[in-house]
Amino acid sequence: GNNMDNFEPKILALCCHYCAYTAADLAGSMRLQYPPNVRVLRLPCTGKVDVDYMMKAFEKGVDGVIVAGCLEGGCHFQEGNLRAKKRVGLTRQVLAEAGIEGERLEMFNLSSAEGQTLAEIIELMTKRVKELGPNPLRNGKRTPEEAIR
Numbered sequence: 001g002n003n004m005d006n007f008e009p010k011i012l013a014l015c016c017h018y019c020a021y022t023a024a025d026l027a028g029s030m031r032l033q034y035p036p037n038v039r040v041l042r043l044p045c046t047g048k049v050d051v052d053y054m055m056k057a058f059e060k061g062v063d064g065v066i067v068a069g070c071l072e073g074g075c076h077f078q079e080g081n082l083r084a085k086k087r088v089g090l091t092r093q094v095l096a097e098a099g100i101e102g103e104r105l106e107m108f109n110l111s112s113a114e115g116q117t118l119a120e121i122i123e124l125m126t127k128r129v130k131e132l133g134p135n136p137l138r139n140g141k142r143t144p145e146e147a148i149r
């Protein structure tokens with residue numbers, strides 16, 4: 001036991017409007033519990049996220065990032081989610097080079113009906129990041145609260 005027991009990770013969930021964001025809404029309306037330390041941001045498509053964007057979130061102090069897009073073959077902008085998958089892979093490499101665990105970032109694919117799945121993804125990532133401890137970049141000037149606002 002140490003002060004890590006009290007560590008509440010700040011997680012940013014970048015959710016595609018067509019699937020994960022709807023699933024998040026559904027999870028809410030089904031009253032599925034997911035931790036309050038997760039900030040859900042809606043994107044028109046996961047194809048919008050790039051390496052810089054994800055790195056900025058970490059630089060600002062979030063402890064983990066979820067990218068949640070449509071099922072492969074189901075992206076409304078052709079291959080946005082495949083592009084996102086590549087960029088998530090690249091960002092994990094950049095993180096590793098900066099001495100930050102790549103597992104703090106992961107992409108998931110789901111449909112809009114999967115509220116339960118989304119709740120589980122959030123739970124999984126919260127648990128994983130909790131075990132990893134705070135993002136080493138957290139010591140910057142900005143607080144995680146500011147980072148995910």
Ligand code: FES
Pocket residue numbers: 016017018019044045046047068069070074075076077080081
């Ligand atoms: Fe959902 Fe592209 S429209 S990931």
